[in-house]
Amino acid sequence: xxxxxxxxxxxxxxxxxxxxxxxxxxxxxxxxxxxxxxxxxxxxxxxxxxxxxxxxxxxxxxxxxxxxxxxxxxxxxxxxxxxxxxxxxxxxxxxxxxxxxxxxxxxxxx
Amino acid sequence: xxxxxxxxxxxxxxxxxxxxxxxxxxxxxxxxxxxxxxxxxxxxxxxxxxxxxxxxxxxxxxxxxxxxxxxxxxxxxxxxxxxxxxxxxxxxxxxxxxxxxxxxxxxxxxxxx
Numbered sequence: 112x113x114x115x116x117x118x119x120x121x122x123x124x125x126x127x128x129x130x131x132x133x134x135x136x137x138x139x140x141x142x143x144x145x146x147x148x149x150x151x152x153x154x155x156x157x158x159x160x161x162x163x164x165x166x167x168x169x170x171x172x173x174x175x176x177x178x179x180x181x182x183x184x185x186x187x188x189x190x191x192x193x194x195x196x197x198x199x200x201x202x203x204x205x206x207x208x209x210x211x212x213x214x215x216x217x218x219x220x221x
Numbered sequence: 222x223x224x225x226x227x228x229x230x231x232x233x234x235x236x237x238x239x240x241x242x243x244x245x246x247x248x249x250x251x252x253x254x255x256x257x258x259x260x261x262x263x264x265x266x267x268x269x270x271x272x273x274x275x276x277x278x279x280x281x282x283x284x285x286x287x288x289x290x291x292x293x294x295x296x297x298x299x300x301x302x303x304x305x306x307x308x309x310x311x312x313x314x315x316x317x318x319x320x321x322x323x324x325x326x327x328x329x330x331x332x333x334x
Contacts, residue, residue, distance in 0.1 A: 153227075154324035159321065
């Protein structure tokens with residue numbers, strides 16, 4: 112069984128540009144969670160999608176957005192990139208009693 | 222306001238000895254707790270969980286203890302092995318359906334040979 116897959120592995124963008132990160136959950140999982148891990152910080156909750164709907168979002172500005180497709184894969188979009196958006200972005204899909212994480216996308220804003 | 226705290230950013234332990242990683246939380250509504258391990262360039266992987274109806278859960282070398290009155294949990298690794306060197310995250314939730322976990326900042330464990 113394939114795990115949670117994320118692409119790309121690394122992404123370098125210029126300040127002000129937009130970044131799109133992709134995630135495919137484990138087959139059969141309908142929920143996708145996005146987390147940000149900035150350098151030296153823990154995992155900060157970004158967004159939760161379930162059955163195509165945004166169910167909850169963390170304390171992030173509106174330029175962080177996303178969507179979930181009918182096949183339950185998801186995109187995270189970050190507009191008007193700022194230097195402090197440089198971080199590891201992790202996607203997880205849920206089973207009862209916990210998450211399974213992907214390996215993440217390392218976004219670097221220069 | 223950090224609801225889940227891991228006050229030790231790093232911990233070094235000799236191989237074969239016990240590693241104790243601590244986690245404190247402030248929200249008394251949390252009733253389900255997880256520990257994750259993360260290696261560099263990989264996503265966190267689930268280690269062990271505990272619900273508030275228990276005070277101890279054991280899985281091989283890993284044991285999690287929960288003290289609800291103190292809002293404190295700890296992860297014990299016995300014996301510690303060099304492959305245990307990783308960042309350990311504590312996470313808490315108000316429910317046990319895998320939703321809306323709050324993560325601590327992590328503790329970097331180094332097991333020295």
